[in-house]
Amino acid sequence: MTHQRDITLLFSTRIIRLFCYGFLSVVLALYLAETGFDEKLIGLLFTLTLAGDAGITLWLTTHADQLGRRNTLLIGALLMAGAGAVFVVTHNIILLMAAAIIGVISPSGNEIGPFLSVEQAGLTQLIPNEKRTKIFAWYNVVGSFATATGALAGGWLAKILQSSGWTQLESYRLVLMGYGLGGIILVILFMGVSPAIEVTDTTTQIKKTLGLHRSRKVVFKLSSLFALDAFAGGLVVQSMIAYWFHVKFGVDSGILGSIFFGANVLAGISALLAVPLAAKIGLINTMVFTHIPSNILLMLVPMMPNLPLAIGLLLLRFSISQMDVPTRQSYTMAVVAPDERSAASGVTAIARSVGASISPMLTGLFFSIPILFNAPLFLAGGLKIVYDLLLFREFRSVKPPEENAK
Numbered sequence: 001m002t003h004q005r006d007i008t009l010l011f012s013t014r015i016i017r018l019f020c021y022g023f024l025s026v027v028l029a030l031y032l033a034e035t036g037f038d039e040k041l042i043g044l045l046f047t048l049t050l051a052g053d054a055g056i057t058l059w060l061t062t063h064a065d066q067l068g069r070r071n072t073l074l075i076g077a078l079l080m081a082g083a084g085a086v087f088v089v090t091h092n093i094i095l096l097m098a099a100a101i102i103g104v105i106s107p108s109g110n111e112i113g114p115f116l117s118v119e120q121a122g123l124t125q126l127i128p129n130e131k132r133t134k135i136f137a138w139y140n141v142v143g144s145f146a147t148a149t150g151a152l153a154g155g156w157l158a159k160i161l162q163s164s165g166w167t168q169l170e171s172y173r174l175v176l177m178g179y180g181l182g183g184i185i186l187v188i189l190f191m192g193v194s195p196a197i198e199v200t201d202t203t204t205q206i207k208k209t210l211g212l213h214r215s216r217k218v219v220f221k222l223s224s225l226f227a228l229d230a231f232a233g234g235l236v237v238q239s240m241i242a243y244w245f246h247v248k249f250g251v252d253s254g255i256l257g258s259i260f261f262g263a264n265v266l267a268g269i270s271a272l273l274a275v276p277l278a279a280k281i282g283l284i285n286t287m288v289f290t291h292i293p294s295n296i297l298l299m300l301v302p303m304m305p306n307l308p309l310a311i312g313l314l315l316l317r318f319s320i321s322q323m324d325v326p327t328r329q330s331y332t333m334a335v336v337a338p339d340e341r342s343a344a345s346g347v348t349a350i351a352r353s354v355g356a357s358i359s360p361m362l363t364g365l366f367f368s369i370p371i372l373f374n375a376p377l378f379l380a381g382g383l384k385i386v387y388d389l390l391l392f393r394e395f396r397s398v399k400p401p402e403e404n405a406k
Contacts, residue, residue, distance in 0.1 A: 005194070006126060007123065014146070017182065019147070019149055021106040021150065026158075027154055028107055029242060041093070043361040043362070046237065048101050048357075049105050050356050051358075054354045057114045057346065057349060064118050064343075069199070070190060073114070073118055073193070076104060076186075079102065081182075081184050082099070082103050107360065117348075121333070122197030136333075137272050140322060144271060145264070151256075151261050154178075158254075159253050215336040215344060228355060232381075233356055240360060243367070249310070266318040273323060274286055283403070298317050298384075362376070
């Protein structure tokens, strides 16, 4: 019963956090542009946001089993609330960069900070192996629906406020206030998590590197591949794609919210569909053979001559794009020892954060050069396909326990 309560709490924090990320992501680039930031500066700020997250998350997740997983989650929630507050009260570039580096701000609408790694390690502690992929799929489904609802709410809230006489800047600032409030709610919820999520097998006598021992080689190899995938994904973070639609087709914040509501709903459904597919063809095969076509669709989006076709292809892409996410998370937890799970999830997440931290700056640069405006979508899709092929080559023979048992 205690385990069910903890699982419910961790799902609840996931929902609130991803709602806030979606809420913010649709208007964040628009807010910064309204304060006078150009595309290059916005890209730089997003790069610093993701780079700072990588450093802080690396330390927190590789020490989470010593600090305590609940304590680590509380620290992350406080950093999220603090960063939201700074973005609300100042437009000073130095202070915003400091908040971006130290705090937790999500320009992508996706997970950022130590939460995902620590929550997944805790969930793995609470559930049997055969249910892991299913639970992770639902964990991603509720997150995707929360992001979708947040994007819809944030975009339309800003539009409604502007229709009521608020300036664009004032309406976007209210959205940022909601983001900071979400961090405070997370602090309260994390305080209710029980010690059941903490690691019980602490093999302190074993020499560890970044919290890892026998799984180092596998984790570092996965991390290098995940970094490539994330670098490609960082070129097309949700805030930047929203800005791309705004500039290319003149789409306002309300319509952007609706687009990304639909996109994230489809992403959530695709994560759920990954469960029966993975049971049939395996985790690695599911990751690779659903990811490749989704990235071909991404590269086709900028080739569309009008808004409806571009939206249609984007939504089609999202309908299969997240099938690799619960399978990737489940696979990582499956191939490491229990006392390495927080660290393994953290190290792979950091690799993704580092990879993703560089590319928004490049996207900002591409956006500032008219002839290269569509380049981020082509480059992202191509690099992601390279990642898929390398992942398949390196890991198709490394099976998780539940597949070896068949």
